[in-house]
Amino acid sequence: MLGILASIEGAGTVGVASLVTGLLPAPAAAIAAGAGWIAAAIESLVGGLALGRALGHFGRNVLVSAIATALGFTAGACGWGRP
Numbered sequence: 001m002l003g004i005l006a007s008i009e010g011a012g013t014v015g016v017a018s019l020v021t022g023l024l025p026a027p028a029a030a031i032a033a034g035a036g037w038i039a040a041a042i043e044s045l046v047g048g049l050a051l052g053r054a055l056g057h058f059g060r061n062v063l064v065s066a067i068a069t070a071l072g073f074t075a076g077a078c079g080w081g082r083p
Helices: 002-020 026-047 050-078
Strands: none
Touching: 002 026, 026 050
């Protein structure tokens, strides 16, 4: 449970920081935070599976990076977060 809360806090911090610094507008910052949390949740879920153990820590991070990249690309291609 503590790990889930930590991942939510981390994703939220990234979203707020991108908004406060002007890197992203509010809708896009929320999407970035959500994508980060989803990636962390997927890493945690995969970690408990045989696949996750076979991938190891580095392999799971690569998987999460690929998923986050796909989510980000999809968000941009679909126009999510644009006014």
